[in-house]
Amino acid sequence: MSDSVLVLNAGSSSVKFGLFDIGSAEPQLQCKGLLDEQEKVPRIVVSDASGKQLFEKRRPAGEANDDGLFADIFAWIEDHLVGGKLAAVGHRIVHGGREFSRPVAITERTLAALDALTPLAPLHQPRCLAPVRTVQSLQPELTQIACFDTSFHHGLTPPASRFAIPRQFEERGIRRYGFHGLSFEYVAGRLATIAPQSAGKRVVVAHLGNGASLCALHGGKSVDTTMGLTPLDGLVMGTRCGTIDPGVLLYLLQEEKMSAEKVQHLLYEKSGLLGVSGVSADMRALLASREAAARDAVELFTFRVAAGVAVMANSLAGLDALVFTGGIGEHAAEIRQQICDRLAWLGVRLDATANAKAQQHIAAADSQVDVLVIPTSEETSIARHCAALLRSQAKA
Numbered sequence: 001m002s003d004s005v006l007v008l009n010a011g012s013s014s015v016k017f018g019l020f021d022i023g024s025a026e027p028q029l030q031c032k033g034l035l036d037e038q039e040k041v042p043r044i045v046v047s048d049a050s051g052k053q054l055f056e057k058r059r060p061a062g063e064a065n066d067d068g069l070f071a072d073i074f075a076w077i078e079d080h081l082v083g084g085k086l087a088a089v090g091h092r093i094v095h096g097g098r099e100f101s102r103p104v105a106i107t108e109r110t111l112a113a114l115d116a117l118t119p120l121a122p123l124h125q126p127r128c129l130a131p132v133r134t135v136q137s138l139q140p141e142l143t144q145i146a147c148f149d150t151s152f153h154h155g156l157t158p159p160a161s162r163f164a165i166p167r168q169f170e171e172r173g174i175r176r177y178g179f180h181g182l183s184f185e186y187v188a189g190r191l192a193t194i195a196p197q198s199a200g201k202r203v204v205v206a207h208l209g210n211g212a213s214l215c216a217l218h219g220g221k222s223v224d225t226t227m228g229l230t231p232l233d234g235l236v237m238g239t240r241c242g243t244i245d246p247g248v249l250l251y252l253l254q255e256e257k258m259s260a261e262k263v264q265h266l267l268y269e270k271s272g273l274l275g276v277s278g279v280s281a282d283m284r285a286l287l288a289s290r291e292a293a294a295r296d297a298v299e300l301f302t303f304r305v306a307a308g309v310a311v312m313a314n315s316l317a318g319l320d321a322l323v324f325t326g327g328i329g330e331h332a333a334e335i336r337q338q339i340c341d342r343l344a345w346l347g348v349r350l351d352a353t354a355n356a357k358a359q360q361h362i363a364a365a366d367s368q369v370d371v372l373v374i375p376t377s378e379e380t381s382i383a384r385h386c387a388a389l390l391r392s393q394a395k396a
């Protein structure tokens, strides 16, 4: 049996992991797992590549950190590695800042540089970096590789990358970085296989999960995206406000006398679907709710996704394909329908039956825009990057 890579993807509402065999050109998923913290009792669930459950363990609710969780994941994987060895652990790191434009092996210096980016992704960066430290303490010799959400957007140029503030701030790195790049990269690759006629054209990918953003792809490359310096910008998210008049922040600070920490907490953790609905950050709960405020939150979500698609279409000077991915994008037919209804003026039309069944192609025959559902796999993107980096290190 050949070597494996363990991939850890610590997102804002879930921790996902995958064990990949990297013996062949394309990494092969051996097993995958999930910790769903939105359930009342958080559970780790491990299943094989086909989805058959292999292992389940409940975690105590409200743990102070994920150390115990990662120790459990590690123990399970070590027990199930037959033959070959674990060559590396690959991590999804949300912010790579100016410095990290491609995957790197993690050193103490890298870790310190990534830690310093925490103010630019306060919800994510600590969650992404904690498992790096846990693995360091469990297996100090094991290679760990950082793969960045921001890398895929590194080629963004003005005007898409620029904020309208004095230029000296841009020189200091205050610009749009964009996130969810590992997901957009994976989806762009799948699109090239599934719909090669659309892949090279003007494509908008809607990654709609707990965090949500859009990416304008031209020739498979990111040319615009809705997130900015931080993953707070753009669409309405589970608990994040998305685009907001910056005057609101000034008002909260100056007139409401809120501290910067309180404003950060409000905008990252208490806003978005949760803040508007007062019910939940989870789209499943909002769609099931009879509360008017839950409907308001869904309406604002779809309104802003559709508005964002129009902005991305502007960057592409048109729209040939729209792809839905992420937890909401893949599973919520009603949300896809509402968004596409709002985009009818751009020539987007859904086939209601195909949409309800979440088929790969969901555009109606008369749609001017191809519409697809493509399940994402940030873990596969990370495994590919790790395998490539390990191969290049072996050659060097």
Ligand SMILES: Nc1ncnc2c1ncn2[C@@H]1O[C@H](COP(=O)(O)OP(=O)(O)O)[C@@H](O)[C@H]1O
Pocket (backbone or CB within 6 Å): 011, 012, 013, 014, 208, 209, 210, 211, 238, 281, 282, 283, 284, 287, 326, 327, 328, 331, 332
């Ligand atoms: N069947 C479903 N219907 C509606 N929304 C769903 C469904 N399944 C998952 N979701 C939504 O997807 C979100 C999680 O998306 P995901 O991409 O897995 O999250 P993360 O951003 O943490 O990676 C959940 O918060 C939930 O709102």
Ligand SMILES: CC(=O)OP(=O)(O)O
Pocket (backbone or CB within 6 Å): 010, 011, 012, 013, 094, 124, 149, 179, 180, 209, 210, 211, 212, 231
């Ligand atoms: C960048 C981001 O928002 O990530 P997630 O969707 O995992 O919260």
Ligand SMILES: [Mg+2]
Pocket (backbone or CB within 6 Å): 011, 012, 209, 210, 211
């Ligand atoms: Mg995610």
